[in-house]
Amino acid sequence: MQDLAAIFGRHPAQVMMRGTLPVADRSPSMEAPNQQSQTILVVDGDVIARCVIADYLRHCGYRVIEAHFAREAQQALNYAEFGVDTVLCDVDLPGNMDGFQLSKWVRENKPEVKIVLSAAVERTAIAAGDRCQEGPHLAKPYEPANVVDHIRRLQRVWSLRSRNPGAKRN
Numbered sequence: 046m047q048d049l050a051a052i053f054g055r056h057p058a059q060v061m062m063r064g065t066l067p068v069a070d071r072s073p074s075m076e077a078p079n080q081q082s083q084t085i086l087v088v089d090g091d092v093i094a095r096c097v098i099a100d101y102l103r104h105c106g107y108r109v110i111e112a113h114f115a116r117e118a119q120q121a122l123n124y125a126e127f128g129v130d131t132v133l134c135d136v137d138l139p140g141n142m143d144g145f146q147l148s149k150w151v152r153e154n155k156p157e158v159k160i161v162l163s164a165a166v167e168r169t170a171i172a173a174g175d176r177c178q179e180g181p182h183l184a185k186p187y188e189p190a191n192v193v194d195h196i197r198r199l200q201r202v203w204s205l206r207s208r209n210p211g212a213k214r215n
Contacts, residue, residue: 090139101189115142136164
């Protein structure tokens with residue numbers, strides 16, 4: 046297994062640390078999450094799409110880790126220092142593992158980590174929802190504010206479920 050610094054090109058802790066907008070410059074949808082610094086792993090082979098949503102999530106107060114390939118995401122998830130809470134993953138990833146396979150791996154190996162799948166084609170997003178925890182998920186292109194709102198809604202659901210383990214799952 047490769048060293049994370051070699052994969053990300055710098056120390057792993059630097060991947061998630063970027064500046065945020067001053068509070069006065071934030072729109073209402075960009076308010077910091079009401080929970081303590083959630084960490085989101087954004088996995089997308091499209092570097093432009095990944096950077097845009099990752100930067101927006103950072104501005105909203107989330108710690109963000111970025112991965113291009115599923116293999117990088119797996120290594121980041123196995124790196125305990127990151128403490129990933131949620132994975133936002135594109136279905137169509139480059140490499141040997143797609144977003145569906147990564148989602149399955151996460152559910153089997155990191156069941157405490159929540160997964161949000163996104164896809165460029167709406168029917169793919171619906172298929173992702175059928176295979177995952179809270180579908181349908183997000184169709185691309187998506188508005189960054191909608192991603193944050195979706196993640197916050199899911200976090201509330203997951204929080205309620207953790208307090209009531211007998212609650213019905215979709």
